[in-house]
Amino acid sequence: MFSLKVKNLTKVFKDKKREVIAVNDVSFEISESGVIAFLGPNGAGKTTLLRLILGLIFPDKGEVFVNGVNPFENPVKVRNNIIYLPTEEGIPPKLTPYEYLSFYADVYKVEDKEKRIKESLEKFEILDIANVHMDKLSTGQKQRVRVAKAYVVDRPILFLDEPTLGLDLPSTLLVENFIMEEKKKDKLIILATHIMEQAEYLADKVMIMNNGKIITFDTFENLKNRTKKQKLREIFLDLIKEN
Amino acid sequence: MFQEIFAVLKRDIKSFLRDKRLLFVTVFMPFFTIYIIYSLLGKIFLKTQIDVIKSKKIVAIDNSVPQDILPKNLENVEFIEGIFTEEILTNGKADALIKRYDNVIKVEFLATRKKSTYIAKVLEKKIFDKLKELRSKKLREYGIKDDILKIYVKSENIAPPKRISFYTFNLILSYLVVLFILVGGLQVGIDLTAGEKERKTIEALLSMPIRHLSIGFGKLLVVSFASFISGFVVILSFTLTFKNISVMIGNYGNQTASISFPWRSFILILPILLLIAFMGSALILTLASFAKTYKEAQSYSSLPLIVFILPAIAALFLENYNIFHILIPVMGQILVLRDFLGGKYNALNFVICFISSLFYTFLAIFIFSRFFRANRLISN
Numbered sequence A: 001m002f003s004l005k006v007k008n009l010t011k012v013f014k015d016k017k018r019e020v021i022a023v024n025d026v027s028f029e030i031s032e033s034g035v036i037a038f039l040g041p042n043g044a045g046k047t048t049l050l051r052l053i054l055g056l057i058f059p060d061k062g063e064v065f066v067n068g069v070n071p072f073e074n075p076v077k078v079r080n081n082i083i084y085l086p087t088e089e090g091i092p093p094k095l096t097p098y099e100y101l102s103f104y105a106d107v108y109k110v111e112d113k114e115k116r117i118k119e120s121l122e123k124f125e126i127l128d129i130a131n132v133h134m135d136k137l138s139t140g141q142k143q144r145v146r147v148a149k150a151y152v153v154d155r156p157i158l159f160l161d162e163p164t165l166g167l168d169l170p171s172t173l174l175v176e177n178f179i180m181e182e183k184k185k186d187k188l189i190i191l192a193t194h195i196m197e198q199a200e201y202l203a204d205k206v207m208i209m210n211n212g213k214i215i216t217f218d219t220f221e222n223l224k225n226r227t228k229k230q231k232l233r234e235i236f237l238d239l240i241k242e243n
Numbered sequence B: 001m002f003q004e005i006f007a008v009l010k011r012d013i014k015s016f017l018r019d020k021r022l023l024f025v026t027v028f029m030p031f032f033t034i035y036i037i038y039s040l041l042g043k044i045f046l047k048t049q050i051d052v053i054k055s056k057k058i059v060a061i062d063n064s065v066p067q068d069i070l071p072k073n074l075e076n077v078e079f080i081e082g083i084f085t086e087e088i089l090t091n092g093k094a095d096a097l098i099k100r101y102d103n104v105i106k107v108e109f110l111a112t113r114k115k116s117t118y119i120a121k122v123l124e125k126k127i128f129d130k131l132k133e134l135r136s137k138k139l140r141e142y143g144i145k146d147d148i149l150k151i152y153v154k155s156e157n158i159a160p161p162k163r164i165s166f167y168t169f170n171l172i173l174s175y176l177v178v179l180f181i182l183v184g185g186l187q188v189g190i191d192l193t194a195g196e197k198e199r200k201t202i203e204a205l206l207s208m209p210i211r212h213l214s215i216g217f218g219k220l221l222v223v224s225f226a227s228f229i230s231g232f233v234v235i236l237s238f239t240l241t242f243k244n245i246s247v248m249i250g251n252y253g254n255q256t257a258s259i260s261f262p263w264r265s266f267i268l269i270l271p272i273l274l275l276i277a278f279m280g281s282a283l284i285l286t287l288a289s290f291a292k293t294y295k296e297a298q299s300y301s302s303l304p305l306i307v308f309i310l311p312a313i314a315a316l317f318l319e320n321y322n323i324f325h326i327l328i329p330v331m332g333q334i335l336v337l338r339d340f341l342g343g344k345y346n347a348l349n350f351v352i353c354f355i356s357s358l359f360y361t362f363l364a365i366f367i368f369s370r371f372f373r374a375n376r377l378i379s380n
Helices: A046-053 A075-079 A097-107 A113-123 A139-153 A169-184 A196-202 A220-227 A232-242 B002-018 B020-054 B114-141 B161-191 B194-198 B202-206 B212-243 B263-288 B294-316 B323-327 B331-341 B347-371 B374-378
Strands: A004-014 A019-030 A034-039 A061-066 A082-085 A157-161 A188-192 A205-210 A213-219 B057-062 B077-082 B096-101 B104-109
Touching: A004 A046, A019 A046, A019 A061, A019 A213, A034 A046, A034 A169, A034 A196, A046 A061, A046 A157, A046 A188, A075 A082, A082 A139, A082 B202, A097 A113, A097 A139, A097 B002, A113 A139, A139 A169, A157 A169, A169 A188, A169 A196, A188 A196, A196 A232, A205 A220, A205 A232, A213 A220, A213 A232, A220 A232, B002 B020, B002 B212, B020 B114, B020 B161, B020 B212, B057 B114, B096 B114, B104 B114, B161 B194, B161 B212, B161 B263, B161 B294, B161 B331, B194 B202, B194 B294, B202 B212, B212 B263, B212 B347, B263 B294, B263 B331, B263 B347, B294 B331, B323 B331, B323 B347, B331 B347
Parallel strands: A034 A188, A034 A205, A082 A157, A157 A188, B057 B077, B057 B096
Antiparallel strands: A004 A019, A004 A061, A205 A213, B096 B104
C-alpha cells in the first residue's frame, strides 16, 4: 500500500519582470494503484507538480507526503519509491544503454542487477545496441532506453512525463504495453500526456490541470456521465474552456 | 554515501574520458601548447640569434677615436671611417657608431635592432680589453709595476647552463601548471553542471534517491581528476619537449642546455598538484552550480581564474621568498613547485606548503558543500 497526499501546494516562479503561479493551491490524495493521467495544456503546471512531489523544487506554500514522508525533509527516502522519466529527458551521450541502466541499478540498489538489465534490453528490443554510445542512437531507441530504466529499477510509483513524445507507432506500443504491465503489478503510474487517446486507453483516473489549478480529478466513466460527452478530447476541451 | 559518490563518479568519468572536446582541453591542449611555445618559439629564438651573429654588421668609426684602441679583424664586421653623427644609425647605414667625447669612448647603438645591440656589446668588450692592454704597456714603459692596476672587477655567472634554465623556465612552468589545472577543470566543471542542464540530463539524475551533495562530490572528484591530469600533462610535455631540444638561454650568449626534471621532483609535486586541483575544482563547481546556462557558468567560473592568477603572477616576480609567501594560496604552491622542478628541496617549505594547501583545499570543499545546490540547475 502507498499513499500520495498533496495539500494546498503552491509554487510561484518570479523574475524581474513577472510572476507566474505554476501551481496554485493544489490539493489531492491518491491511495490506490492504477494509472492517473495528468492532462492539461502547455504551462498548466503538470511538470512543476511532479517536480514538487519529488522534492526537486521547493514550494512557496503547502505540503506533500509520499507514504507519509515529506519529500522536502527526506527527499532520498521519497525518491527511493519513485522512478521519474522527465519530458524530453536527455541521456548522457557518451554512455552506452548498458552503462546507463547499470548506473540506475547501482543507485537504486537493484538485486539481480545483470539479470534485470538483460531482461529490460530484450523487452525494449535494444539488446543489439546495448554497447553503442547513446549519441549514435535514434530518437526512438533513446526513448526505449529511458523507459527500460523504469523496468530495471522496478519501483512502486512511476512518474512518466510524456513518455511517448516523438516516438513512432511500434515504439509507442512498446511503451504503452509496458505501462499496462506495470499497472497489473499494482503500481501507481502518473502519466502526464497530451495524447487523449492514450489517456483514455491507459488511465483509471484523469486529472485535468489548467493555469496551475486542478479542474477535475475523476474516473473517465464519471467524467463521461457528468459531461455527457463520449470522448476525452471533448471533455478536456469543454472543461478547459469553462476554466 | 560512498556508494552513491562512486556511482556518480563512474558515470561522469566515463563521459569525460569519452568526450573528445574535453580531452582536447584537458590533455592535448596543455601538451601541445607547451610543446609549441617552447619548441617552436625556442627554435625561432635560436635561429634569430644565429642569424644576428652570422649577418654582416657595419660599424662607423668617427675620426675622433684613436686608431690604436680599435679592434681589428672582427668576423662579419665592416668598418667605415669618417666624421659621423647619430644619424648614421637612425638612417640604417651603420649598426654601431664609435665616437670619442673628451675622455669617454662611446659605442652608440639602437636597442630596437638586434644586430646593433649584439655588435655594440662585442665592441665595448673589445675596446675595454684593448685599453687595458695599452695602459699596462705604458706603465711598463715608465717602469711602474702594474700588478694592482691589472686587477679589475668582473661579475661572472658560475651556474651551469642547466641551472640557469631551471630557474627561468621552472618559474614559468609552475605558473603554467596552475593555469592549466584551472583551465582543464573549468571546462569539465561547466560541462558537468550547466552542460548537464543543457543536455537535459540533470533532472533525471537529481530525481534519483541520492543526496545532492553526493552528486556534487562525485562530480568534484571527476573535475579534480581532470584538473590534475592537465597539470601533470604540462609537466610531462615540458620534460619531453626539452629532453632532446637544446635551447638558447637569454643573455648568456650562445650557451645551450637540455632540461630534464629529477624524478624525485615528480613524486614530491604530485600531492601539491592534487591539492591545487581539488581547491580549484571545488570553487569552479560551487560557482557553476549558480549558473542557469553554459555561458553564465563560463562567466561565473572565470572568477576563480582571477583569484588564482593574481597570486600566481605575483609569484613570478619573487626571486626569494619566506614562510609568509608560502602561506599565500597559489603563490606558495607555485614557489615550492618552482624549487622542486629545479631539483632544490627544502623539507620545511614542503611541509608548510602541504599543510597550507590542505587547509585551503578543505576550506574550498567546505564552501562547496555549503553552497553547491544541484537543484539550482532545474529551478528556473
